[in-house]
Amino acid sequence: MWTLSYTRSYITIMSDLYQGFTSSAIGKQITKMLGLPAPTRLERYVAGAPLVDGTVAVGGRGRLAESLTGILDTLGIAGVEVAPGATPGDGTTYKGLVFDATGLTSSDQLVALRDFFTPLLRSLDTCPRVVVIGTPPEQVEGGERLAQRALEGFTRSLGKEIGRGGTVQLVYVADGSEGSVASTLAFLLSPKSAYVSGQVIRIGAHGSAEPGTVTDWTRPLEGKVALVTGASRGIGEQIARVLHRDGATVVGVDVPQAASELQAVMRELDGDHLVLDITAKDAPQRIAHHLTTEHGGVDVVVHNAGITRDRKLANMAPSDSANAGGGDRFEQVIAVNLTAPERITRELLDQGVINQGGSVVGVASIAGIAGNVGQTNYAASKAGVIGLVDSLADELRDGITINAVAPGFIITQMTAAVPFATREVGQRLNAMAQGGLPVDVAETIAWYASPGSTAVNGNVVRVCGQMMLGA
Numbered sequence: 001m002w003t004l005s006y007t008r009s010y011i012t013i014m015s016d017l018y019q020g021f022t023s024s025a026i027g028k029q030i031t032k033m034l035g036l037p038a039p040t041r042l043e044r045y046v047a048g049a050p051l052v053d054g055t056v057a058v059g060g061r062g063r064l065a066e067s068l069t070g071i072l073d074t075l076g077i078a079g080v081e082v083a084p085g086a087t088p089g090d091g092t093t094y095k096g097l098v099f100d101a102t103g104l105t106s107s108d109q110l111v112a113l114r115d116f117f118t119p120l121l122r123s124l125d126t127c128p129r130v131v132v133i134g135t136p137p138e139q140v141e142g143g144e145r146l147a148q149r150a151l152e153g154f155t156r157s158l159g160k161e162i163g164r165g166g167t168v169q170l171v172y173v174a175d176g177s178e179g180s181v182a183s184t185l186a187f188l189l190s191p192k193s194a195y196v197s198g199q200v201i202r203i204g205a206h207g208s209a210e211p212g213t214v215t216d217w218t219r220p221l222e223g224k225v226a227l228v229t230g231a232s233r234g235i236g237e238q239i240a241r242v243l244h245r246d247g248a249t250v251v252g253v254d255v256p257q258a259a260s261e262l263q264a265v266m267r268e269l270d271g272d273h274l275v276l277d278i279t280a281k282d283a284p285q286r287i288a289h290h291l292t293t294e295h296g297g298v299d300v301v302v303h304n305a306g307i308t309r310d311r312k313l314a315n316m317a318p319s320d321s322a323n324a325g326g327g328d329r330f331e332q333v334i335a336v337n338l339t340a341p342e343r344i345t346r347e348l349l350d351q352g353v354i355n356q357g358g359s360v361v362g363v364a365s366i367a368g369i370a371g372n373v374g375q376t377n378y379a380a381s382k383a384g385v386i387g388l389v390d391s392l393a394d395e396l397r398d399g400i401t402i403n404a405v406a407p408g409f410i411i412t413q414m415t416a417a418v419p420f421a422t423r424e425v426g427q428r429l430n431a432m433a434q435g436g437l438p439v440d441v442a443e444t445i446a447w448y449a450s451p452g453s454t455a456v457n458g459n460v461v462r463v464c465g466q467m468m469l470g471a
Helices: 008-023 025-034 068-074 107-121 142-161 182-188 234-245 256-268 283-295 329-350 376-392 420-428 438-449
Strands: 055-060 078-081 094-100 124-134 167-173 199-203 225-229 249-254 272-275 298-303 354-363 401-407 460-463
Touching: 055 068, 055 107, 068 078, 068 094, 068 182, 094 107, 107 124, 107 142, 124 142, 124 182, 142 167, 167 182, 182 199, 182 438, 199 460, 225 234, 225 283, 225 329, 234 249, 234 256, 234 298, 234 438, 249 256, 249 283, 256 272, 272 283, 283 329, 298 329, 298 438, 329 354, 329 376, 354 376, 354 438, 376 401, 401 438, 438 460
Parallel strands: 055 078, 055 094, 094 124, 124 167, 167 199, 225 249, 225 298, 249 272, 298 354, 354 401, 401 460
Antiparallel strands: none
């Protein structure tokens, strides 16, 4: 994960500075003349606002075609069916497009994508959301498998074309999981997914094919208990705030050095806290005991705590050497970022502390997918988090799920001063030409945590604005 360290007001100034320039009259001229990226200010969800402020056009012919508008209606989203090749009337705009491609069974039928999208793309509002629904290629054969696999190239390319703060996703829905798409559509069509684009999500591929019950889509976590490690600041604090907004009682965990900050955040959220080092030998047992005795179990477990100890591997001395001052850099990062989440998860599962339909979420990183110079230890730990998801997705029972987020360039307070040039490259090297915010990671985790997402299992979703390289 890329991170920055500034005060919150300074973060806001720095994140808006380039955008402010490109939106000015002279900035627009210079940007166009030099071919510079012109990022659109992203819309983000505000509590109490509708999920979608506008109309979503629905098309395609497949397993979900007849039910999509009804699903959108239950979410309070206005949906309208649009025939292939139909041209919108003058002034008609759409906030989102959903295409059911599960009916495409051969490569020559892929032209249906063009027939639906091409007439509509110029009628999209700012920050539009596009979702293509397909069938997992591994579940079909022959020409149908080709057609369904082709959807990945289509959606990822469209994500880099769409512009204006738009996002494009592919959702593979396993046969029998058609009734489990509501929570995912609620996330992907709303501003909650502002910095998520070009992703491939599988529903019903592992474990349960049925969704849990959501009685209130504005507070889907009402009555639930959520554990968040590293909750005192940065991304962890924002995760705690979003889960609280969605109705959860939050139990924040952090190290003794951050105790005062942690307590302040948890008091504000009317939550609970536990101060400990998650790498301590007895940490998993202490966490399990606290959750059991104080809360009767836990519904959401978020492994957010993480550290960086960057240095090129050639200069990273082993722990028993004083050479280059690099001792323990490798061990510490692996212990905090990977071994601790693995041990804590195993303990909570073995003791039955995670309630039926619970959710485990690991915070990985784009570095664990693409690698990064000077971060062999960090990248290994974050790739290992993805491995934890892979290893447990088919093992879990009682409707418990495990997924991961992989943040890209997220502007946080976690680390100190990144040089200007490095910061600019990191922020612009994605389809949205800007950095993300901690809330973007938090919203993705809240989607995983929703009871309506029990068929969303074994996924790794990148929160990176569709980074151009390595992912």
